Amino acid sequence: MKRNDPKFGQLGYSDSEILNHMVKRGASRRQVMGWMMAAGATATAAGTVFGTASEAWANTPKRGGKLIFAGDQHGPNDTLDPALFTSAVDYFRGRMFYGSLTRLTDSLGYEPELAEEVLSNDNATVWTFKLRKGVEWHDGKSFTADDVIYSMNRHMGADSVSNASSLVSMIDAWEKVNDHEVRAVLSSPNADLPIALGTFHFKILQDGTTDFSTAVGTGPYRVKEFKPGVRAVGVPFENYWGEGGYLDELEHYGIGDSVSRLNAFLAGDVDAMANLPPKAIDQVTGTAGRDVWSLKAGAYINIAPRLDMGGNNSSNAHVWKAMQLLQDRERLVRGVLKGQGSLGNDQPINAAYFDYCADLPQRELDPEKAKWHWDQTDIGSTAVPVVAAEVAPGAVEQCLFMQREAQKVGINFDVKKVTTDGYWGAVWLVEPIAVASWNMRPTANIMMTLAFAPSAAWNETRWENEQFEQLLVEVRGVTDPDQRRQMYCDLQTMIHEENGQALPAHRNYVDAVADHVGGLTHVPLNNFGGAEAPVSIYRKDA
Amino acid sequence: MWSLILKRIGIGLITVVAVSLIIFIGTKILPGDAAQIRLGQNATPENVAAFRERLGLDQPLYIQYLSWLWDFVRGDLGHSLASDVPITNLIADRYLNTVYVSVLTAAIGVPVSLALGIMAAMFPGSLYDRVLTFVSVSLVAAPEFFTATLLVLIFVFSLGIGNAVVVGSAEGKGLFQLIAHFALPIATLSFVIASQLIRMSRAAVLNVMSSPYIEMAILKGVPRRRIILRHALLNAIGPIVNVVALNLAYLVTGVIVVEVYFGYPGLATLIVQGVQTRDFILIQGLGMIFCLTYVILMLIADIAAFASNPRLRHPK
Numbered sequence: 001m002k003r004n005d006p007k008f009g010q011l012g013y014s015d016s017e018i019l020n021h022m023v024k025r026g027a028s029r030r031q032v033m034g035w036m037m038a039a040g041a042t043a044t045a046a047g048t049v050f051g052t053a054s055e056a057w058a059n060t061p062k063r064g065g066k067l068i069f070a071g072d073q074h075g076p077n078d079t080l081d082p083a084l085f086t087s088a089v090d091y092f093r094g095r096m097f098y099g100s101l102t103r104l105t106d107s108l109g110y111e112p113e114l115a116e117e118v119l120s121n122d123n124a125t126v127w128t129f130k131l132r133k134g135v136e137w138h139d140g141k142s143f144t145a146d147d148v149i150y151s152m153n154r155h156m157g158a159d160s161v162s163n164a165s166s167l168v169s170m171i172d173a174w175e176k177v178n179d180h181e182v183r184a185v186l187s188s189p190n191a192d193l194p195i196a197l198g199t200f201h202f203k204i205l206q207d208g209t210t211d212f213s214t215a216v217g218t219g220p221y222r223v224k225e226f227k228p229g230v231r232a233v234g235v236p237f238e239n240y241w242g243e244g245g246y247l248d249e250l251e252h253y254g255i256g257d258s259v260s261r262l263n264a265f266l267a268g269d270v271d272a273m274a275n276l277p278p279k280a281i282d283q284v285t286g287t288a289g290r291d292v293w294s295l296k297a298g299a300y301i302n303i304a305p306r307l308d309m310g311g312n313n314s315s316n317a318h319v320w321k322a323m324q325l326l327q328d329r330e331r332l333v334r335g336v337l338k339g340q341g342s343l344g345n346d347q348p349i350n351a352a353y354f355d356y357c358a359d360l361p362q363r364e365l366d367p368e369k370a371k372w373h374w375d376q377t378d379i380g381s382t383a384v385p386v387v388a389a390e391v392a393p394g395a396v397e398q399c400l401f402m403q404r405e406a407q408k409v410g411i412n413f414d415v416k417k418v419t420t421d422g423y424w425g426a427v428w429l430v431e432p433i434a435v436a437s438w439n440m441r442p443t444a445n446i447m448m449t450l451a452f453a454p455s456a457a458w459n460e461t462r463w464e465n466e467q468f469e470q471l472l473v474e475v476r477g478v479t480d481p482d483q484r485r486q487m488y489c490d491l492q493t494m495i496h497e498e499n500g501q502a503l504p505a506h507r508n509y510v511d512a513v514a515d516h517v518g519g520l521t522h523v524p525l526n527n528f529g530g531a532e533a534p535v536s537i538y539r540k541d542a
Numbered sequence: 543m544w545s546l547i548l549k550r551i552g553i554g555l556i557t558v559v560a561v562s563l564i565i566f567i568g569t570k571i572l573p574g575d576a577a578q579i580r581l582g583q584n585a586t587p588e589n590v591a592a593f594r595e596r597l598g599l600d601q602p603l604y605i606q607y608l609s610w611l612w613d614f615v616r617g618d619l620g621h622s623l624a625s626d627v628p629i630t631n632l633i634a635d636r637y638l639n640t641v642y643v644s645v646l647t648a649a650i651g652v653p654v655s656l657a658l659g660i661m662a663a664m665f666p667g668s669l670y671d672r673v674l675t676f677v678s679v680s681l682v683a684a685p686e687f688f689t690a691t692l693l694v695l696i697f698v699f700s701l702g703i704g705n706a707v708v709v710g711s712a713e714g715k716g717l718f719q720l721i722a723h724f725a726l727p728i729a730t731l732s733f734v735i736a737s738q739l740i741r742m743s744r745a746a747v748l749n750v751m752s753s754p755y756i757e758m759a760i761l762k763g764v765p766r767r768r769i770i771l772r773h774a775l776l777n778a779i780g781p782i783v784n785v786v787a788l789n790l791a792y793l794v795t796g797v798i799v800v801e802v803y804f805g806y807p808g809l810a811t812l813i814v815q816g817v818q819t820r821d822f823i824l825i826q827g828l829g830m831i832f833c834l835t836y837v838i839l840m841l842i843a844d845i846a847a848f849a850s851n852p853r854l855r856h857p858k
């Protein structure tokens with residue numbers, strides 16, 4: 001069942017979970033349709049959904065054949081060191097060769113992988129991982145607790161070069177209990193830890209690994225060839241402990257140019273492509289045997305003004321309020337993203353997250369009100385610079401649309417377009433007003449901790465709110481659902497009202513895949529089903 | 543002759559050193575540094591500092607330059623800043639990939655275009671000459687991505703033959719399989735070099751044809767074909783060889799558009815990726831390799847010109 005597939009937008013998080021279980025346990029068409037229509041769906045919609053759901057479960061994977069998946073940017077910085085992963089190509093390759101303690105599900109829960117059982121104490125400050133026995137490394141050695149301790153310690157400490165160390169910064173120490181059990185001791189509660197450990201960078205390495213020219217992992221494929229910026233080829237690992245790794249060969253590389261990537265996909269040279277340009281969506285759906293592989297996600301684009309610049313605070317607030325009111329959100333989602341996205345509401349959490357607060361009213365385009373705010377400042381018709389780069393579809397357009405709406409009421413923005421090369425180092429977090437593009441994170445808490453907490457390194461607007469940070473830490477230990485929901489609503493409201501950034505649109509991950517590929521995943525954290533697809537994909541025609 | 547060649551080699555070496563200095567300074571002027579680029583959006587001051595120290599980016603510039611040049615002389619291009627892999631490893635494969643395509647292109651494109659150009663010189667002003675001139679001038683004007691797109695549209699999408707991307711391994715393929723595998727990039731590149739080669743060989747031969755000794759031969763009644771092949775061509779070899787060498791150097795170093803278009807993992811794509819990741823060491827190494835390729839090819843062209851033309855060996 002494609003749980004994050006926008007085609008089935010009428011199903012909520014819990015609905016799709018229930019449906020999935022019903023079909024998995026062999027519910028009949030009548031039962032499913034009855035349940036869905038009781039939940040308010042039309043008969044046709046219910047029929048379609050049942051069809052897709054049962055088709056997904058009826059297809060048992062076939063072994064054999066070869067598939068080629070083409071990502072976008074790759075290069076000499078491609079790596080097999082999980083701590084240094086930076087790109088979607090890295091994440092996908094990591095999933096081919098390595099395993100992790102937990103694996104994320106399509107609804108952003110987790111299921112055990114190398115950890116057979118995950119337990120915590122009552123306030124989520126000590127986590128115990130009982131490790132799977134009988135797991136073998138690609139070189140024949142046995143998987144033990146030492147491997148986990150070694151892998152996890154690479155993300156710890158101030159001198160860690162890990163790109164994900166902030167996700168585990170609340171862990172004080174990893175302790176080995178015995179050969180098949182490890183324990184993480186936390187300095188503050190974190191109920192979402194097993195979800196964080198299911199993300200890209202926490203792949204488990206063999207104890208003592210320092211050479212990353214090849215990968216010795218526990219994953220379903222082992223390395224046949226790996227050349228940075230050229231390609232990675234995996235062949236099945238005969239002694240893989242789990243289900244998966246169905247192909248005789250899985251090849252993965254990047255094609256940087258989006259037109260070439262599309263050509264290669266349409267011509268059949270590759271079986272799937274990442275980041276389908278919105279303009280090409282109709283072309284792909286109109287081609288027989290090719291389909292869009294889209295994930296409804298919480299990724300977003302935004303324009304962030306720095307609140308610590310530009311004079312007094314009350315004047316600043318009028319500026320950013322005007323910017324938020326000048327966003328033509330509808331047009332951005334329909335026109336630029338071709339419907340593959342959803343309206344942003346100036347806060348990062350949307351319906352793709354478990355903790356989304358639906359009560360927040362949608363902010364809309366209102367040039368008159370923006371004008372009123374602008375008149376409270378002394379800027380007048382002086383052009384305000386906004387720096388933009390093509391970091392994601394819509395990133396530049398959001399500024400241009402704002403500029404156009406602003407002009408109509410006598411507000412001037414000077415949109416400076418710069419190249420994406422070096423953007424994150426030289427422009428982002430430096431310029432007074434700049435754009436950014438964010439991937440979705442596994443939980444609302446992780447997203448807010450990374451980019452909205454006053455102490456966060458990536459707090460783009462330099463927003464300071466003590467109450468926000470306290471609440472953000474407190475909610476991690478809350479287990480009562482109602483209380484948790486209320487607290488997350490408060491957090492989202494605070495960002496919506498006070499943070500200052502304009503966040504006009506969330507974008508889906510839009511890839512394309514050939515019809516003969518089965519076993520697609522839909523984890524909404526990245527391209528190719530959250531880079532989780534390598535384990536389960538197979539050729540239907542094998 | 544030997545002193546001339548030694549002098550050329552000396553000039554070549556000076557060029558290489560000068561270029562090395564320009565490359566080094568140029569890569570240092572670029573904004574941002576490798577640690578920052580490597581960590582991307584995920585950079586925090588702490589892990590950037592840790593990375594910088596690991597990569598030796600905290601040392602003075604002249605020390606970085608001298609140690610780099612010395613390593614280069616010894617054949618060690620250093621480790622990629624971005625991935626910690628030896629640069630020679632990164633380049634070796636891709637050099638081979640690029641050489642495959644350029645050698646195949648040269649083997650097919652050069653003889654064909656020279657023959658076409660010389661034939662045009664045999665019959666200047668004829669219909670054949672005018673059509674060829676028109677076609678080759680049009681091809682010069684068409685950018686590579688246009689030619690490539692056109693070829694992909696015609697062959698891949700209309701006729702269903704050839705590959706829209708050329709990423710797959712070339713290992714274990716015979717000559718004809720290789721040509722089929724690389725057909726579209728080779729065709730695109732051949733069009734690019736052909737137009738220039740045709741124009742230049744035609745002009746070079748015609749230029750010699752207007753000199754007094756050819757007039758003499760015509761007056762003595764030597765057949766036109768014999769005049770061109772026996773008398774004029776040898777004197778025209780100098781400029782033609784130079785153009786061929788320049789085009790070969792272009793095939794190794796300048797095929798960025800074609801490689802990127804076909805997603806082909808050659809040297810040009812590597813330098814694009816190097817620039818994107820701010821991999822200074824990689825860019826420097828590639829710059830030097832490109833420079834050496836040019837210098838060596840031009841040296842060979844000069845020597846060939848000396849060998850074919852005694853007058854160049856004994857300048858007045």
